[in-house]
Amino acid sequence: MLARGRDLVLRLVLSLANNGRVLIWAILADYVVCAGAYALLEDKGPISAMWWAIVTGFTVGYGDLYPESTAGRGIGAFLIVTTWFLSLLAGAFITARAVIDADEFSHEEQEEIKASLRRIEERLGTLPPQ
Template sequence: MSRHIKMFFNTNGFAYMIYASGTILLIGATVYSIAEGVNFIDSLWWAFVTSTTVGYDDISPESVVGRLTAMVLMLTGIGLFGALTSTITSFFMVSNDEEGEEYKEEIKELNDKISQLLMKIENMGRNA
């Protein structure tokens, strides 16, 4: 199970996207907290809600810096969810490709064995 989780996070560099998004989220929360005079916990809540594009409207930016920060967080959230979607798709496509290659190899081995058995049968018929 943990192997699949590691493979998932390594697909399309998704782990790096999460780290980058988390960093942007923390920076955005800090900037918003300073620019709007809001405590950091409320600012972190606002940054998370904004990045998910839910926007509960319980806290909204009034300053230009706060609004610019909101725009960056919205784009980050959209990018993160787009990356998640493509990572899920790529992960299952690669898994299916690997599985298909394993089956192709097994089929090739079985075909080789069948060919060897057919040659043995033909040789037995000639010698009889």
């Protein structure tokens, strides 16, 4: 059971880390869901709740709005941790796309190299059994 949960979390993290659109939607959903929960738990309006979520998520913490209930504080803690994690993934995603390796082979070049190696192995008679 634990291994299945770990695999699910790993698949989720890899999906977020390798798909910019999914990552953006996850960040937006994090803010909207936490703002909605805050609005319900603390009896605040949607604009005030979204303001709280943005200020809390960016860890600015003006102090003008803050949760007074234990559940509201839990939502705030959750928002801070998830925003931190998603920000790390977003930074890594942007950095990975910004770094360009001039020596990197294209997909077509890699396939051509693999085919050439297969032909060489066939001629030498060293083709591994399949």
